[in-house]
Amino acid sequence: MAQAITDKDGVKRYLITLNVNGDAHTLLVKGNAILTNVLREQLDLTGTKKGCELGDCGSCTVLLDGKPVDSCLVLAIEADGREITTIEGVMENGRLDAIQESMINHAAVQCGYCTPGMVLSAKALLTRNPNPSEQEVREAISGNLCRCTGYVHIVEAVMATAQGRLTPDDH
């Protein structure tokens, strides 16, 4: 259990360490602070979006020890000491990840608000299953609501990534 500190008004805060995108951050958080807010407000990692705060929309998706979770349903203290990947940590050495490149080339991005969550859910899928069926892709992103695309180009982009075709023929 994380060390607790109580302020003069009796409010307890916990000293936690979040390993975010390979960086360790030591933070003081309230017991009820959700991971989304700590990432956004304390670490300025605003690529993790807030859409509903109820675990319905998936725009706050991050990878917790490699698994996609709605960060609005995770307390920051639950993530103490664990590995977190946010959308800001997907690029490596200044290069876009294959799924990111494919999403751009397939026009799978419109307003972009669901995109970070979509990228992370898709990336988690492709890591555990490099050759998913279309149904598996749809299931993997079914917790990420998109109001713009009807998912058509998103599914296409994920399938194409698995098949190593980052650029569509009509490009």
Place this chain on the structure above:
Amino acid sequence: MSDNHKVIGRSVPRIDGPEKVTGAAKYTGDLKFPNMLYGKILTSPHAHARILSIDTSAAERLPGVKAVITHKDVPTLKYGLSPARWDESIFCSDKVRFVGDKVAAVACLDEDTCYRALKLIKVEYEVLPAALDFLHAMDEGQPQVHEEYARNINTEIHQEFGDVEKALAEAHHVRTDTFVGQRTYQSPIEPHSAISMWDGEKLTIYSSTQSPHYFQHYIAREFDMPMGDVRIIKPYLGGGFGGKLEPTGLEFAGAVLAKLTGRPVRTFYDRAEMFAHNRGRHAQYMEITTGVDKDGKILAAKANFIMDGGAYTSLGIASAYYAGALLPLTYEFDNYQFDMFRVYTNLPACGAQRGHGAPQPKYAFESHLDNVAADLGIDPMDIRIINARRPNTVTPNDFRVNSCKIKECLERVRVMSGWDEKKKNLPHGRGIGVATGSFVTGAGYPIYRTDLPHAAAFIKVCEDGTAATLYTGSVDIGQGSDTVLCQMAAEAMGYRYEQMKIVAADTEITPLDFGAYASRQTYMSGAAVKQAGEEVKRQILDMASSMLGLPADDLDCGDGMIFSKSRGGKSLTFEEVARKHFVLRGPLLGRGSYTPPKLGGSFKGAAVGTSPAYSFGAQVGEVAIDEETGEISVVGIWDVHDCGKVINPRLLHGQVHGALYMGMGEAVWEEVLFDDKGRIKNAELANYRLLTAVDMPPITSEVVDSYEPSGPWGVKEVGEGATNPTLGMFSNAIFDAMGVRVNSLPLSYEKVWRALKEKREREEAAQREQDARREAQGRRADAQRETDPALPPLYANPA
């Protein structure tokens, strides 16, 4: 119609793609400013109540609270989006009119303190009876939502074109059907937010808005400021679909809170507050009558509608007119009558949702047309082709249609979907339906009366020519206008897309544009951008002419190279010519603007629905129905759109997919539900059923080769049109599968199941009746035989 375009017509990647896939893109709610406060609005828990007192003292004493405001602290001038009915106040003073109406606001050091402060504001209410059922809101003795609007009538429309009664009297077949549409909500994934700050007398607001210009106009009006002192900036925007078109309490209250505290204030809605602010699609009662000749040709149509406006007008006057105005577009007929009441109720206000006003009437009309086709024994596809509008025609309500390929869309979708084969061979429980749609390419007239151009643009070429920046007031809400307009700018300049930059939607930096609504930007903003690009190109060719010693009219510029059209030979790069221009002649700039021509007739309401061009489209959908449960599985959807010249095919099809997705949700799954106190029962995304990736069927989207003569390079609408056929298409596919018509939206599993149950019961009752008749007949025959034994046995013993 030259096809040697270098930049347009290509699926170039979005200009904002890298920022959006890496999480670098900043939306309004992602922005932070030094010393910033958090602001929240207190809303009414009652649908209709008189405010007796408001006590803010306890909230003011809470540590961390920096300001508490009520109606006493803000301008009392009423506002709204429709100038004919300004009926909203920043805060309610006398009474609240829906659950969610604005009462007070706080600015605090953090979000948690805001919620504690809101709880400490004591509002004493006298609860009043509420008008919750729009079909009875006009009745005598109903609660009055606004005292000044008798019988809760917000908008009343009576239009007649041609001679409807005569045409109906002469028709071979006349039929009337009634339908009801439900309230839906746009549900963009990004919640609304605004950050307001003052610098002396100047107000700056970062806002998740679809139209910085209208915000600037209305905020300046409310605070009695010159427009030049109001700066509205739209950062990245996470979807709008009509729901972010008008100023909200966030901007008005935020501006006052920021003024009082002298600090930037971020105000925002959560998901439930978004639903309460609403401005979604109106629930609507629709009665349609048509008269047709023996071939199914429509001779006259009557539309008699009532709309649930909710507590305020929003953009609802336009919604009411649109509901009828757009109906005569896809099919040709001369006689048309449209009657409408938009009524006030004690529910959240409705406004413009994708396909503004058109999708539900289209659902009603397309369902009705299939009923007519069934009455006459005509194939639903054929009755639409028989009635399809031709190009260069005028609708009965005076809309001029230039390009129109609705017939080609129907013929193509017939082939793509395998219509004829399926119509013959699909088993019971499987069905196929068709419907059409049409939509404006931008509104012919602005929302408030002004003679300002609808769009304007600048292009600034970098001094060494290696980049050009497009400055436009247009608003990318996700549809991709920044990308498409940069393609258009590069094409007009003879430049490369990859070297374009864009600055958009900042009223202080970018030139006027009315923003993202009515599917207007590719056409209207595009026209301004094309003009600006051509002005740059003229200057480039003129400079190159003196550099090469060749006449300017012999030169052309494409893909960043300047060359002689007649002799080939030495060419110059855009960069070297642009640089020389800057050195010798000063900054290289282009300017453009667009004003639509005068459009439409002179009757009351003639302006709504006018547009310089109309898109057309046809959709076919195939469904499978589970007879036991009413569950609808969608086998496939085929869409063919007539949208003029395509600037970016991938982005265009993305618009069709999205519009169709929204229509599909509205057709079967989505509905804002209220309890008997006017409270929303499903103000969240689990029970307001947005479709997920697993719910979506295969979608095939195609365009017909089309060119709109009035548009830049021949473009017209795409963003909303594909929502319009979808609801009716589902209704018709279900009808085809099961022989039952569900007359209200959404066409939920339960309603399909009930319709099937009723059909079964009807059939069983008919069977029982028939059996009883036969039995009685048999008894009579037996009796007869006894008296007349010569009667042949066939009659005596019916099978």
